[in-house]
Amino acid sequence: xxxxxxxxxxxxxxxxxxxxxxxxxxxxxxxxxxxxxxxxxxxxxxxxxxxxxxxxxxxxxxxxxxxxxxxxxxxxxxxxxxxxxxxxxxxxxxxxxxxxxxxxxxxxxxxxxxxxxxxxxxxxxxxxxxxxxxxxxxxxxxxxxxxxxxxxxxxxxxxxxxxxxxxxxxxxxxxxxxxxxxxxxxxxxxxxxxxxxxxxxxxxxxxxxxxxxxxxxxxxxxxxxxxxxxxxxxxxxxxxxxx
Amino acid sequence: xxxxxxxxxxxxxxxxxxxxxxxxxxxxxxxxxxxxxxxxxxxxxxxxxxxxxxxxxxxxxxxxxxxxxxxxxxxxxxxxxxxxxxxxxxxxxxxxxxxxxxxxxxxxxxxxxxxxxxxxxxxxxxxxxxxxxxxxxxxxxxxxxxxxxxxxxxxxxxxxxxxxxxxxxxxxxxxxxxxxxxxxxxxxxxxxxxxxxxxxxxxxxxxxxxxxxxxxxxxxxxxxxxxxxxxxxxxxxxxxxxxxxxxxxxxxxxxxxxxxxxxxxxxxxxxxxxxxxxxxxxxxxxxxxxxxxxxxxxxxxx
Numbered sequence: 061x062x063x064x065x066x067x068x069x070x071x072x073x074x075x076x077x078x079x080x081x082x083x084x085x086x087x088x089x090x091x092x093x094x095x096x097x098x099x100x101x102x103x104x105x106x107x108x109x110x111x112x113x114x115x116x117x118x119x120x121x122x123x124x125x126x127x128x129x130x131x132x133x134x135x136x137x138x139x140x141x142x143x144x145x146x147x148x149x150x151x152x153x154x155x156x157x158x159x160x161x162x163x164x165x166x167x168x169x170x171x172x173x174x175x176x177x178x179x180x181x182x183x184x185x186x187x188x189x190x191x192x193x194x195x196x197x198x199x200x201x202x203x204x205x206x207x208x209x210x211x212x213x214x215x216x217x218x219x220x221x222x223x224x225x226x227x228x229x230x231x232x233x234x235x236x237x238x239x240x241x242x243x244x245x246x247x248x249x250x251x252x253x254x255x256x257x258x259x260x261x262x263x264x265x266x267x268x269x270x271x272x273x274x275x276x277x278x279x280x281x282x283x284x285x286x287x288x289x290x291x292x293x294x295x296x297x298x299x300x301x302x303x
Numbered sequence: 304x305x306x307x308x309x310x311x312x313x314x315x316x317x318x319x320x321x322x323x324x325x326x327x328x329x330x331x332x333x334x335x336x337x338x339x340x341x342x343x344x345x346x347x348x349x350x351x352x353x354x355x356x357x358x359x360x361x362x363x364x365x366x367x368x369x370x371x372x373x374x375x376x377x378x379x380x381x382x383x384x385x386x387x388x389x390x391x392x393x394x395x396x397x398x399x400x401x402x403x404x405x406x407x408x409x410x411x412x413x414x415x416x417x418x419x420x421x422x423x424x425x426x427x428x429x430x431x432x433x434x435x436x437x438x439x440x441x442x443x444x445x446x447x448x449x450x451x452x453x454x455x456x457x458x459x460x461x462x463x464x465x466x467x468x469x470x471x472x473x474x475x476x477x478x479x480x481x482x483x484x485x486x487x488x489x490x491x492x493x494x495x496x497x498x499x500x501x502x503x504x505x506x507x508x509x510x511x512x513x514x515x516x517x518x519x520x521x522x523x524x525x526x527x528x529x530x531x532x533x534x535x536x537x538x539x540x541x542x543x544x545x546x547x548x549x550x551x552x553x554x555x556x557x558x559x560x561x562x563x564x565x566x567x568x569x570x571x572x573x574x575x576x577x578x579x580x581x582x583x584x585x586x587x588x589x590x591x592x593x594x595x596x597x598x599x600x601x602x603x604x605x
Binding site for chain 2: 163166170171173174175176180217220222224225228230232238242243244245248249252256257260262269272
């Protein structure tokens with residue numbers, strides 16, 4: 061199952077061993093081997109491999125030497141989330157209730173708003189559009205969609221929390237705060253759709269840096285977030301000055 | 304006027320002063336180098352600009368100020384929920400929590416939130432150590448917001464939220480307002496912690512937990528009949544809860560322009576509602592203090 065972005069893309073190559081990284085991704089997010097088997101059972105389409113390999117693999121670079129790098133990092137993650145929910149809204153409505161579909165559409169629009177905000181804020185410093193790969197997601201399975209959504213939202217919370225201290229421009233720090241709390245609202249709602257009451261199960265987020273004993277949510281540096289996110293991104297991302 | 308003495312005095316209360324002025328003290332060297340050429344009359348101005356840079360807009364808000372401010376809010380949240388959870392225990396001496404939770408899941412959710420708030424109190428106290436503010440007890444708060452209390456601290460009458468412990472819907476409204484205030488308050492303090500890996504990161508981690516709480520409480524409020532989403536949607540005055548006394552909590556949430564960029568219609572489908580929902584807003588210290596003071600008895604107000 062391929063995303064529409066595959067067809068639209070003009071660049072990008074897969075740079076990671078997806079099987080390994082998906083397992084790592086799933087285990088980091090607390091999904092068991094059953095979930096892993098479910099996801100890996102969605103096969104890969106060789107045609108698209110050929111398609112990609114025949115294109116220019118330009119890739120992109122995120123340099124964390126300054127705030128532009130951090131904003132591009134956020135832009136990359138928001139691109140991923142926006143693309144995911146765009147697929148969900150297009151393909152998954154049959155497996156959700158009307159109210160769930162309404163909120164999933166809300167989340168899609170929030171992520172698009174975040175993505176477009178960063179694109180505009182970065183202007184000519186923005187990285188290009190990333191090519192995504194959601195072939196591991198079964199968009200007609202409620203469990204698959206919600207598990208992936210949970211993973212993205214919790215990872216987003218971890219990413220903003222873990223990068224905040226590197227932001228040197230106060231206005232951007234506040235913006236990051238304005239976005240991360242919305243991601244946390246998403247995460248809580250998604251989790252409650254999987255299991256009511258799991259909205260802030262910090263014990264399940266230990267691998268993402270949470271500490272239940274202190275009431276602290278997830279927080280991870282880009283060096284840990286990007287390899288997880290990369291399992292869904294085909295565009296090669298070169299990282300400089302990672303922390 | 305001796306600038307070295309001034310800085311030395313500041314260092315006694317703020318040992319990071321030199322790092323604030325310049326992580327590599329280059330600014331200080333520059334200052335010494337230039338200082339010989341500056342007349343005495345110009346010194347206060349030169350100092351003033353140095354401190355504006357070092358402390359941002361706050362002037363003198365320290366990391367401990369921020370942490371103690373956060374600790375006050377965490378005490379408020381903790382005691383609000385704890386009184387409820389304890390009050391639902393039949394064996395407890397707390398008898399004024401008379402509303403019933405609609406399900407064990409609802410009580411469990413409030414217990415989960417209570418436990419996080421307690422963890423935040425303990426964590427902030429531990430970080431602050433001897434610099435922690437005096438402890439706040441349940442009886443230091445007025446969760447009815449303007450209620451009158453008997454000599455034994457039992458509730459007598461009145462208050463904007465007089466039925467907060469007798470009406471489940473009111474309880475959820477106040478809880479939602481507290482969590483949304485907490486989310487805004489931490490955001491408003493973030494700038495004072497800029498660059499501080501340990502403290503800013505922890506503050507952001509607490510901030511996200513408060514946002515998760517807010518999301519769930521809003522779902523509970525919706526289940527109890529309120530028209531409300533897990534995220535704060537657009538209304539003309541920012542308050543999407545329909546609870547007029549909470550207007551101050553949401554003032555500004557109607558904003559749809561971020562860093563001068565208009566969000567409404569930034570892409571197809573991004574309505575005014577989506578634009579407001581997609582970014583939560585910060586709240587300045589003074590505004591948070593005004594809200595917190597509504598729920599603190601006079602002797603304990605900030």
